[in-house]
Amino acid sequence: MVDKEEVIRIVDKHQNGLGHLISILEGIQIRYGYLPEEALRIVAEKTKTSVVEIFGVATFYRFFRLKPIGKxxxxxxxxxxxxxxxxxxxxxxxxxxxxxxxxxxxxxxxxxxxxxxxxxxxxxxxxxxxxxxxxxxxxxxxxxxxxxxxxxGLDKVDVDQDERIFPVEVSCPHCNHSLMDSKQLIDKHPSIKLTASFGEKHGWIRLSSLYGSPHMESEFEITSDSVVNFFCPHCNAPFIKAGNCPECDAPMVPMIVYGGGIVQICSRRGCRQHMLDLSSVNL
Amino acid sequence: MVNLYINSVRVSMEEGSTLLEAARFMGFPIPTLCHMEGLSPYGACRLCVVEIGEGTRAKLVSSCTYPVEEGLKVRTASERVMKARRMVIELLLASCPQSKQIQDLASSFGVRQQRFKQEHEDCILCGLCVRMCKEQMMAGAIGFQNRGEKRVINTPFNAKSEVCRLCGGCMYVCPACQLRCTYTQPDKAICGGCANLEPPCLEKEKFDDMMCYMSPCVACEIKKD
The missing domain is CATH 3.40.30.10 (Glutaredoxin)
Structure with missing residues (x-):
């Protein structure tokens, strides 16, 4: 299970041999999640010390484990x-x-x-x-x-209880008409209704109004990685590009947040890049 | 050469020697447990404390690890030293009451009362056996493990060591198992020579028919009475 070559490589990374024992053990623990017996024996052999000394250091510090830990x-x-x-x-x-x-x-x-x-x-x-x-x-x-x-799963966000989740109300940057659709709920909050087009297709798209939520519905299937053009469903004006996505370089689409500020979302399907810009708000 | 004063007696020592060596050279007795000639000084038992310096700057140091200094004034048996030494003995006695060596120390320093809970440990962590194994036997089969109250001396991975030659050097130097005579139960005074083979020699079955290696056997002496 322990690859001898790999342990030797970790030991060789540290020139000072025994003087860098803690760093060596740290490297082994990062690799294996614990300190396997065979690995410690290889370290002792490579640094020309007795196993007992290595074992003494490994048991002295609480950071080091001699048994594998769970997930x-x-x-x-x-x-x-x-x-x-x-x-x-x-x-x-x-x-x-x-x-x-x-x-x-x-x-x-x-x-x-x-x-x-x-x-x-x-x-x-x-x-x-x-x-x-x-x-x-x-x-x-x-x-x-x-x-x-x-x-x-610890990363799963609880929409109802998590304090980091908040809904935004947005309006068209062109005609300032509200884009909220309180009849169709996504994530139990009014959705943001827009018109989307890509290729030959043209239809409505609803985004979750929870800031950061990637949930959405659309009239037709939007294939992953395709860049979508957004239009206001009220004034039919195309949303002007506000810059390029720092992640995927697709155009970012701006919308005005009720109460001040601008929220931008990436127009590429599957890219979750978004940002909230409150720099224009006088607080 | 370095000149210093031990109990107001001037003494010249070679540079690099310790206060313990200087005091012993002059004939001043200093008790030790973890010190042994031929092994590196360790300063674990604190029995060899002496007082150095004067007035408010006087302090206690372990003489086995303190190198001689020019003009240093050392007191090997001041009131403060004796008080500290008696306390150390009392504490050692509490952790290892069966040790003949510690009992002898206690009686020679007039420690008659032992105010701490008796632990009946079989080790005072003086490190003599560890140094013996490493420095004299060139084996390095046993060593310290863990930290604080969980600190013990054992072989790596608590398994029989492949470098141990069963030389018995560790037992020979041990102040806690030497002349110790209680088997595994402290209240049963039966010779524990066999049980004392732990921790270095974990294959106890091998020594099943072993005769007591101590002479005279303390338990036999107790039994006779």
């Missing part, structure tokens, strides 16, 4: 502030739910549970971090929910 690393803070707000009960609840002890990994290699001493967010305690996603003010009853959310 999700659940860190439960047991620092002073979290501790007095009953984080021990939270870690107990995790132990019960995942059926493992703290410091262990589930048999399906999905979850690893680890107690940590402080995450530096004491005011938000008790804290739980799953693969870099922070959960604050955790209670034992929320543990189940955190595990469920982790299983479903």
């Amino acid at each position: 999700y690393l659940v860190s439960v803070c047991l620092g002073t502030a979290c501790h007095i707000r009953s984080s021990p009960q939270i870690i107990e609840e995790f132990e019960r739910q995942l059926n493992i002890k703290a410091g262990e990994t589930t048999a399906d290699m999905e979850f690893s549970l680890e107690p940590v001493n402080c995450l530096g967010s004491c005011a938000l305690g008790p804290m739980v971090v799953v693969n870099g996603h922070y959960f604050s003010n955790v209670t034992p009853s929320r543990v189940k929910q955190i595990i469920k959310k982790t299983r479903e």
